């Protein structure tokens with residue numbers, strides 16, 4: 001198969017017809033200074049009524065999340081959308097791969113809209129199909145491919161999920177990565193290896209802390225190096241082949257800040273997302289998905305102290321919602337997900353007002369073949385035995 005790998009295109013410089021990056025919104029985007037934006041959003045939402053369903057990811061800005069009919073992580077939102085077949089328009093306030101997942105899980109009649117097409121995910125962009133196919137061929141040349149099961153994190157593009165679907169692999173979330181890896185390691189007997197895409201940290205943390213593998217069982221495949229930068233011997237010895245990808249938000253947290261805060265705050269609880277680096281996760285008290293983080297804080301006793309390692313919009317909202325608890329951010333600097341933050345009120349109003357006028361803008365539509373193959377990998381995830389305690 002011939003695949004084309006695209007060079008990186010910085011946002012705002014030119015357009016790229018084959019991806020969402022660098023595109024502009026056609027028509028007039030309301031200025032951010034418009035004092036009527038909230039009223040315009042309310043009016044457009046009311047005019048669309050039951051035809052509209054607005055999904056808001058936990059990392060979204062407050063100004064947008066207030067209009068969400070449901071909030072959640074990416075997989076919960078995609079399932080919520082699938083449970084509302086009467087909604088003609090699904091406006092997804094999140095990033096591109098999430099809108100793709102929602103399109104895959106909803107009916108063909110439902111149209112999924114991403115208010116700003118430049119709202120991508122840097123982690124998902126780190127594993128491109130052409131790179132992954134090259135790696136797959138290299139694994140065949142190294143004589144190990146027939147023992148490798150590809151496992152991709154939900155935070156990946158639809159074509160990477162489809163790659164996993166057609167190659168005997170599975171999708172996982174941060175809640176069920178342990179069960180997904182256990183399933184994967186059963187597929188080819190004791191010599192099974194996993195190619196984990198695209199987040200090396202979730203892969204390593206789950207393999208080592210939940211499955212009991214050694215750090216030495218994990219190698220990192222660098223798509224920018226020939227042969228991933230690994231020898232045939234290293235590939236033969238490895239159990240986990242981790243794709244060299246990471247989240248630009250969760251990758252920022254560092255173990256020295258944990259030490260610093262523990263020295264300052266008595267009885268501090270450190271709660272982090274498994275996308276954080278291994279050195280951070282091993283120093284934390286609790287590790288879990290976004291939903292796990294929210295539930296943990298909700299159940300925490302008044303007066304308890306928490307340093308949270310996840311996206312700042314969510315940490316701020318948790319702190320505002322729980323003034324009786326001492327909640328702080330686990331980084332010295334402000335750390336938003338910049339692409340998630342591209343969905344702002346002007347883009348939201350622009351998308352809704354176009355819908356009111358019968359114009360569907362920024363529709364995210366996954367082609368039929370990709371959708372069918374991605375659904376195979378998603379269905380394998382839904383069929384996984386049991387669930388983790390942190391679901």
Ligand code: SF4
Nearest residue numbers: 121122123247249337
């Ligand atoms: S927080 Fe990280 S993984 Fe989530 S959308 Fe932003 S860059 Fe991607």
